[in-house]
Amino acid sequence: MKKINIRMKEIEDIKKILRDLIVYNTGRNNQLGRGTTYPKFENWFDEKEKLKIDYLFDCVNNRFYDDWGKFGNFSKARNFRDFLNIENEFLNRDVPNTQLPFILDDHENYLGSYRRMNSKGIVSLNADNLQVFFWSIVFELACKQRYIFTREKIEELAMLCIEKTLYHELFHHFTDVHSYVVYAFRYDYVTEEAMAVACSRLLVGFESKSNQAYVSDFYDLAYSYKSRGYRDWINFKSDEQFLLNLISYMKIDPVLTQMGQELLPLVESMLYSIIENPNVRCNIVFCQK
Ligand SMILES: [Zn+2]
Secondary structure, eight states: OOOOOOOOHHHHHHHHHHHHHHHHOTTOTTGGGOOOOOOOOGGGBOTTSBBOHHHHEETTTTEESSOGGGGTOOOSOSSTHHHHSOOOHHHHSOOOOOSOOSEESOTTTSSEEEEOOSSSEEEEEEHHHHHHHHHHHHHHHHHHSOOOOBHHHHHHHHHHHHHHHHHHHHHHHHHHHHHHHOTTOOOOHHHHHHHHHHHHHHHHTTTOSOOOHHHHHHHHHHTOOOSTTGGGGGGGOSHHHHHHHHHHHTTOOTHHHHTTOOHHHHHHHHHHHHHHSOOEEEEEEOOOO
């Protein structure tokens, strides 16, 4: 697989707005018509552009000194693990559902969501959940691994965090499109979520400029899923495992292989063509107060 290049300016613009919102808390004024001005993270970096971890976080008691609500963030979560181990009654019940649900990963409880195509699909990225998810990983890395994070590294990691969620939701969009292409396709919750996570992890691996330890440690925490379905992504960690499983999930007629058509490059290019040119609207959403 290779690095993807989303050919949609709207999504590229949203990524930058969201990155600044997550890292500096900018652009929160009048969100959802609340009309309140919320403080930005002005004192979070010192004069050398380094994150002031001791000022922000009590590493001994594992506690953020501030209150997220003060910054206009009303996420119910307090730690990234809340998103990786979701106790959702509906998800834990075995529903013999072979149709794609209308909404995948509802955004109030998840980092992002995907709503199936009516005219267009909708990818929603939850700024509040992403902010809590992101900073709680950074705090943990700064406390336990003693990383010193500069403004630049923080911005890089925040972008990776957004892309992680975006690629996950775009995989659902790929399946949505595919379900119209191949009639025999049957949605399966466990496979769908495992594959969405694996796809996200493979694609995000091409994004980081540096192969440095703080990036791989960040990924290790950000992908430490415990929820049913999601956690199975580790079975599809490599390109080949991922694509082979995708071929079987997509229900491509095996006769095609017998005729000498190689499926791996075919399926890979189908995936890229949809993820790079998605028929979606993308928006930023917030948690209700
Ligand atoms: Zn999902």
